[in-house]
Each structure stands twice: as C-alpha cells, then as structure tokens.
Amino acid sequence: MAYLELNNIYKTYGQDEHATEVLSNINLSIEEGEFVAIVGFTGSGKTTLVNLINGLLEPTSGEVLFKGEPVQGTSHERGVIFQNYSLLPWLTVGQNVFMAVKEAFPKKSKKELNAIVAEYVEMVSLTPAINKRPKELSGGMRQRVAVARALAMKPEMIIMDEPLGALDALTRGNLQDEILNIWGKEKRTALLITNDVDEGIYMADRIIPLRPGPNATLGPEFKIDIERPRDKTEMNDNANFKQTRNAIIEYLMDIGNERKSESSEEFILPDLSPKDFVNQFK
Amino acid sequence: MKQSITLGKITKFMGLGFLSSLKDLFTGKLEKEDYVNFLRKVVVPLASVLLFIGLWHMGSQSLYNIEAEFKIEKALNDQGPAAAEAMRECIASGDVSCKPNTLPSPTQVWDSYKSLLRDHNIISADKAAFIEKTAALNEKRIAEGKDAITYTGRPSFVDQIFRSLKTVFAGFLLALVIAVPLGIFIGLSPTLKSSFNWFIQIFKPVSPVVWYLLVFMIVKTLLIDSNEDSSFTISFISVGLCSMWATLVNTAMGVSSVDKDYINVAKVLKLGNFQKIFKVVLPSSLPLIFTGLKITLSVAWMVLIAIELLAQSPGLGLFVWEEFQNGANDSNAKIIVAMFVIGIIGFLLDRLMLTIQNWVSFDKTDAI
Numbered sequence: 282m283a284y285l286e287l288n289n290i291y292k293t294y295g296q297d298e299h300a301t302e303v304l305s306n307i308n309l310s311i312e313e314g315e316f317v318a319i320v321g322f323t324g325s326g327k328t329t330l331v332n333l334i335n336g337l338l339e340p341t342s343g344e345v346l347f348k349g350e351p352v353q354g355t356s357h358e359r360g361v362i363f364q365n366y367s368l369l370p371w372l373t374v375g376q377n378v379f380m381a382v383k384e385a386f387p388k389k390s391k392k393e394l395n396a397i398v399a400e401y402v403e404m405v406s407l408t409p410a411i412n413k414r415p416k417e418l419s420g421g422m423r424q425r426v427a428v429a430r431a432l433a434m435k436p437e438m439i440i441m442d443e444p445l446g447a448l449d450a451l452t453r454g455n456l457q458d459e460i461l462n463i464w465g466k467e468k469r470t471a472l473l474i475t476n477d478v479d480e481g482i483y484m485a486d487r488i489i490p491l492r493p494g495p496n497a498t499l500g501p502e503f504k505i506d507i508e509r510p511r512d513k514t515e516m517n518d519n520a521n522f523k524q525t526r527n528a529i530i531e532y533l534m535d536i537g538n539e540r541k542s543e544s545s546e547e548f549i550l551p552d553l554s555p556k557d558f559v560n561q562f563k
Numbered sequence: 564m565k566q567s568i569t570l571g572k573i574t575k576f577m578g579l580g581f582l583s584s585l586k587d588l589f590t591g592k593l594e595k596e597d598y599v600n601f602l603r604k605v606v607v608p609l610a611s612v613l614l615f616i617g618l619w620h621m622g623s624q625s626l627y628n629i630e631a632e633f634k635i636e637k638a639l640n641d642q643g644p645a646a647a648e649a650m651r652e653c654i655a656s657g658d659v660s661c662k663p664n665t666l667p668s669p670t671q672v673w674d675s676y677k678s679l680l681r682d683h684n685i686i687s688a689d690k691a692a693f694i695e696k697t698a699a700l701n702e703k704r705i706a707e708g709k710d711a712i713t714y715t716g717r718p719s720f721v722d723q724i725f726r727s728l729k730t731v732f733a734g735f736l737l738a739l740v741i742a743v744p745l746g747i748f749i750g751l752s753p754t755l756k757s758s759f760n761w762f763i764q765i766f767k768p769v770s771p772v773v774w775y776l777l778v779f780m781i782v783k784t785l786l787i788d789s790n791e792d793s794s795f796t797i798s799f800i801s802v803g804l805c806s807m808w809a810t811l812v813n814t815a816m817g818v819s820s821v822d823k824d825y826i827n828v829a830k831v832l833k834l835g836n837f838q839k840i841f842k843v844v845l846p847s848s849l850p851l852i853f854t855g856l857k858i859t860l861s862v863a864w865m866v867l868i869a870i871e872l873l874a875q876s877p878g879l880g881l882f883v884w885e886e887f888q889n890g891a892n893d894s895n896a897k898i899i900v901a902m903f904v905i906g907i908i909g910f911l912l913d914r915l916m917l918t919i920q921n922w923v924s925f926d927k928t929d930a931i
Binding site: 335355356360361367369372380381385434 | 825827828830832833838842843846847849
C-alpha cells in the first residue's frame with residue numbers, strides 16, 4: 282500500500298454549463314520517504330492538485346488516500362509550504378513559527394515550544410531575524426520562514442506548492458539545498474510542485490509532468506537515477522541528467538505544440554500596411 | 564543625531580511632515596532640495612493663509628459697507644435727511660448702538676478670541692476662589708453627610724471646549740463598543756449579515772437631528788424618575804448612534820474579506836475558531852476597522868455641534884447657539900472663533916486617529 286494515493290481524481294469548478302473541469306483522471310501514488318516532483322505549466326491546475334492533497338479542497342470524484350485513510354480536511358501530518366509564503370504580516374518570524382508549533386503540540390509547555398521554534402529558525406539560519414516582521418525580510422528569507430513553519434510542526438509528509446517560484450536564481454539554489462538537507466536529515470515524504478524542470482531533476486526521485494488544464498491529467502513518470510547528494514555543476518555534465526532533462530522538456534514541448542494546433546479558431550487580421558512616408562514627400 | 568532622525572520619523576508618522584522641514588531650517592543643514600521642500604511645505608501654505616485672511620478682510624469690509632449703506636438709506640427714507648446724517652456719523656464713530664451687524668473682520672475675531680481667553684481667566688480665578696472659600700465648609704458638610712456645595716457659575720469658553728470633547732469621546736466609545744463587536748459578528752456570519760443589512764442601510768443615512776429626537780424620546784422615559792440633567796446622556800448617545808455606522812460597515816467588510824491566504828494558513832495549522840478570529844481575522848482587518856473608527860470620530864465631532872445645540876447640553880454647540888441668540892455686538896466674532904476652534908480640534912482628532920491607525924497597520928503587499 283502506497284503512502285499517498287490519488288485514485289481517479291476529478292475536480293470541477295462551477296456548476297452545470299459554467300463548469301470547468303480542471304483536473305481529470307489523476308492517478309498518483311507516492312511511497313514513504315520518497316521525493317516526488319510534479320512539473321507543469323502555469324495555470325495547469327497544480328495548486329488545485331496540491332490543495333486536494335493537503336485537504337483544503339475536496340475532489341469532485343475519486344479519492345485521496347493518506348496512509349490508507351481518505352483525506353478529510355487539513356491535518357498536521359501534512360505540512361504545506363505555500364507559493365506566496367502566506368506569513369502573517371502582523372507577527373514576527375518567531376511568532377509565525379510559534380503559532381504553528383503551538384497548534385501542532387498543544388500539550389507541550391511554553392518553554393519546550395520555544396525551544397522547537399528556536400531550533401527550526403536556526404535550521405533555516407534566521408536566528409538573527411527572529412524578532413523581525415515579514416516586511417523587513419527579503420523574499421528568500423520569508424520563504425525560509427515558511428519552510429521553518431511547515432517543518433517545525435514535524436509533519437510526516439511535506440507538500441510544497443512552487444515554494445521557490447518567486448525567488449532569484451541564487452537564492453533559489455541555496456534554498457533548494459537547504460530543503461534537500463532537511464529532507465535528507467529527517468527522511469520525510471515530500472511532494473514538490475514546480476514549473477522548473479531543472480529544479481525537479483535536482484531535487485526529486487521521480488518527476489511527473491502535469492498535462493495542462495482544463496482537463497489536466499498526469500503524464501508518464503520519469504525516474505531520476507542520479508545519486509545523492511547531487512552536485513549542480515557536476516550534474517550538468519551527467520549523461521543521465523541530460524537525457525532525462527531532454528526527454529521531459531521534449532514531452533512538455535509536444536504538449537505545448539499540441540495545444541497550439543488544437544486551437545482551431547482563426548483570427549482574420551485587417552489588411553493594413555504602414556504609410557509610405559518616403560514617397561509622400563516626393 | 565539619532566534623536567533628530569526619530570523626531571523626523573515621528574512627525575512624518577503623524578502626518579505633520581512639514582515640521583521636519585522647519586527643523587532643518589533651524590539646524591541649518593540645507594541643500595537645494597531642502598529649499599524647494601521648504602518653499603513648498605512652509606512658504607506656500609503660509610502665503611495661502613495670508614491670502615485667505617486678506618480675502619476675508621476685504622469681504623467683511625464690503626459686507627460692512629453694504630450693511631451701512633442700507634442703514635443710512637433706510638434712515639433717509641423713514642425719517643428724512645437729518646436722521647440719515649446722524650446715522651452716518653453714528654456708524655463712523657463705531658458706536659455699538661448702530662453698528663452694522665455682519666461678517667466680522669479677522670481683527671474683530673482675534674479680539675474676541677483674546678476676550679474669550681480673558682473671560683476664561685476671570686472665571687477660573689473666580690472658581691478657584693470659590694473652591695478655596697468653601698473648602699472648609701464642604702469638609703464639614705461631607706462629614707455631616709450632606710452634599711458638598713459646588714460651583715454653579717457660568718462655564719467659560721475653554722470649559723465648553725472640554726465639555727464638548729468629553730461628549731464626543733463618550734459618544735465615540737459608545738460607537739466603538741457597539742459597532743466593533745457587532746461588525747465582527749456580521750462579518751463572520753453571512754446569515755447575520757443578510758438579517759442586519761436592511762437595518763444598516765436604512766439607519767445609516769438618518770440625520771443627526773432625527774437621531775437626537777429618537778434618543779430623546781427613549782432616554783426621557785427611561786430617566787423619568789431621575790432629577791439629574793439628562794442632556795449629556797442624550798447628546799452622547801445620539802453622537803454615538805449617529806457616528807457608529809462607518810465603523811460597523813468597515814469592520815464587517817474587513818472581517819468578511821480577510822485574505823484567502825491567511826484563511827488557508829489558519830486551516831492548514833488547524834486553528835480553532837477562537838484562535839482563528841483573534842490571531843488571524845481580527846489582526847488582518849484592523850486597518851479597515853481603524854479606517855472606520857477614524858471616520859466615526861470625525862463624524863462624531865461634526866454632528867456633536869448640532870446635537871449639543873438641540874439637546875441644550877453644555878459645549879461648543881450650545882455656545883454657538885447662545886451667542887447667535889444673544890446678538891451682542893461681538894457675538895458674530897465669537898461664533899467665528901468657535902468655528903475655528905471646532906475646525907482645529909477636528910483636525911487634531913483626525914491626526915490622532917491617523918497616528919493610531921499607522922501604528923496598528925501593516926503593509927499587506929509587503930508581506931506576500
């Protein structure tokens with residue numbers, strides 16, 4: 282039995298003639314301790330998929346099984362790192378993490394809770410900024426707070442919804458390493474949603490492309506057989522990496538082309554040409 | 564150095580940024596930019612104030628002339644040339660009995676202001692003397708279980724200002740206590756929202772005068788056994804009811820439109836209802852609640868004058884009304900003084916709320 286299982290998931294927004302089927306026939310199973318990445322275009326329904334797994338949304342039909350039990354609402358066992366950080370701006374870094382920890386471990390004393398907060402803030406190396414508010418932090422620092430908040434609840438599975446999408450390449454690379462580091466240390470199951478193929482290959486054991494919506498569905502999976510710890514510079518020369526990368530990109534490009542040819546609507550442009558300024562004055 | 568930075572920050576925070584350019588002028592650290600700033604923030608406003616006073620002076624002068632001409636004309640038509648001549652001389656001499664009654668000039672207003680202050684000093688001296696004189700007697704009366712003798716003389720202009728502030732703050736507190744919790748409940752529950760909506764829509768535009776009459780009907784009956792003067796109670800309740808709508812609507816809107824991201828966070832963290840309201844919903848709607856409170860305070864101050872006037876409750880409104888009824892030669896000038904005092908206090912109250920609002924607000928775009 283897989284750790285997380287999605288069986289024949291369909292998700293429709295709206296009703297009757299206004300209905301849009303965002304996801305259709307999604308089947309996915311993730312084993313314990315695995316790091317899976319789902320790669321897709323923007324607007325292909327990635328966030329909807331994430332919200333189905335973390336319990337913020339319910340599928341129209343089909344079932345999401347977590348450890349064999351159907352998912353009902355959110356749970357502390359599945360930590361979420363949101364795309365837009367979603368820190369509470371009126372709380373400091375420490376308070377943001379503390380709020381999560383307090384909910385996750387209601388029985389612990391304040392001292393123990395503070396120790397957990399300090400540990401995880403240290404883990405993302407934000408101890409000097411623990412008393413700052415989100416608006417005083419850079420984008421990368423904010424996302425690290427979000428990572429600390431999700432991990433401090435000690436979830437069994439961690440779900441990341443394009444966590445690094447809004448960051449610059451350098452910060453992105455650093456945070457990828459940090460997340461991998463923590464994942465390696467605590468060996469949790471991880472699901473990463475991303476639009477960056479390289480990021481997926483660098484971080485995950487398996488990559489599954491999401492064919493764009495409406496009617497988004499999962500494509501064939503690609504296994505990444507590159508030994509951990511992976512090195513970014515070395516990886517670029519790795520034949521296996523190149524091959525996988527090309528295969529995935531080719532697959533996604535094909536989807537893109539397919540989509541283009543699908544749109545049969547033709548736009549007739551008016552027959553216009555720029556005025557001839559030179560001849561005008563002759 | 565550090566202190567001057569904080570001073571600049573504080574003045575900017577309170578929306579009094581022009582003070583910091585004044586400060587630069589005195590500390591002498593000026594660059595070209597500062598001169599432009601100084602010109603824009605200090606010189607131009609000062610010039611506009613002078614222009615305003617100048618226009619006011621000319622306007623009041625011409626109104627005075629129209630009134631004077633009319634009086635002389637009237638004397639000529641009614642009583643003949645001799646009376647007209649007498650009237651002309653009388654007006655020229657500035658005698659109180661025939662002074663044209665019109666818009667007072669800036670100097671008259673300034674004189675009235677000074678006379679009101681003088682009056683205040685006399686009254687407070689009087690009051691102090693009275694308290695001193697009756698102190699021993701009062702102690703004895705209290706010891707005997709009788710009521711102390713209190714000063715019952717006429718209140719001065721400054722006393723009236725404080726009475727008005729007291730009324731406005733009592734009304735504001737009432738609005739706060741009613742509108743904020745009610746707004747939270749309405750914002751949280753769509754059922755309550757639809758059941759209260761008609762109520763809000765109908766009562767929001769009701770005029771202060773009608774609110775006063777409504778409150779008067781109710782309070783008069785409730786306090787039927789009491790001998791105390793109920794005018795203060797009536798006026799502050801009317802002010803509160805009249806001004807609470809902005810806060811009610813803003814609170815409900817703020818609470819019902821909390822960012823979906825924050826709600827998702829609350830869901831993922833599995834916050835309880837209580838925690839969700841106090842840790843997520845309320846903090847995120849504080850800026851809107853304070854915008855509502857700011858509007859409430861300025862509306863409260865605006866309607867206060869009308870309500871005090873109707874309720875005969877001591878304060879600036881009553882002062883204005885009494886001066887108007889009084890019709891003494893400097894009454895008009897005193898009314899203008901009251902107008903400026905009301906305006907300036909309203910401005911200061913607004914700044915006070917703005918400061919508090921800046922204090923509790925956060926920039927949403929910064930956080931995401």
